[in-house]
Amino acid sequence: MTVVVGLTGSIASGKSTVSNMFRNLNIPVIDADQLSREVVEPEQPAYEKIVRLFGEEVLHDDGAINRKKLGKIIFGNKEKRKALNEIVHPEVRKEMVHRRDFYKTQQYPAVVWDIPLLFESNLTSYVDRTLVVYVDEETQLKRLMERDQSSREDAEQRINSQMSLNEKAEMADAVIDNNGTVDESFEQLKSILAKWNIVY
């Protein structure tokens, strides 16, 4: 049986870091952020809808979506964020389900859904187990500002656009505390996989 693991956390809590650990164990990962980029490429149906809603000012000169600009608009405005989500999420979900079902036919011991909004979008019924990557607020803010070279204000706006990480940790089947080193987080991941009888 293939166990479907829903991997989540908050922005910059370490989801990609942990999803790379899964990949290194030969467990496939389906990345919602990556798919959310693919479904808004100019030839895709979501693209036209975004341009109609947000105008051509959210485009680069070559016609591609200017993610920095669109991000500035939606992370500071709940209504606009909801409108963008309503365009992008159904397309992402369709592809995630399709890929999940493909990997299930390939008899992998597990497949990972790496999805930042697993709880916010009520998608837990799509997975067998939920795993949250946790960091404290200070570490999160510091790592986010460092990684994206962003201001404190931008970083806080992004963090506040999601459910709190404490709330997510309470709802999860398992939590990786990623405040320490990457190696320490890897040790925690291996223990969780053993507990869930996932043999890789």
Ligand SMILES: CC(C)(COP(=O)(O)OP(=O)(O)OC[C@H]1O[C@@H](n2cnc3c(N)ncnc32)[C@H](O)[C@@H]1O)[C@@H](O)C(=O)NCCC(=O)NCCS
């Ligand atoms: C607004 C956009 C263009 C900004 O792009 P950008 O390249 O700067 O960021 P990226 O997509 O890499 O997202 C970075 C992180 O921001 C957070 N985030 C992204 N979208 C959202 C959202 N709608 N609500 C809350 N948090 C979000 C996630 O933690 C994500 O990991 C982009 O995030 C987007 O299209 N978002 C809507 C789709 C979405 O919800 N994606 C998340 C998973 S499906």
Ligand SMILES: Nc1ncnc2c1ncn2[C@@H]1O[C@H](COP(=O)(O)OP(=O)(O)OP(=O)(O)O)[C@@H](O)[C@H]1O
């Ligand atoms: N244990 C760790 N120690 C030090 N730095 C870390 C650790 N885990 C992650 N990082 C760094 O913190 C930043 C955020 O991590 P990562 O990109 O994995 O988060 P994420 O949850 O995938 O973010 P996003 O939601 O934006 O996709 C990265 O620069 C990463 O290299």
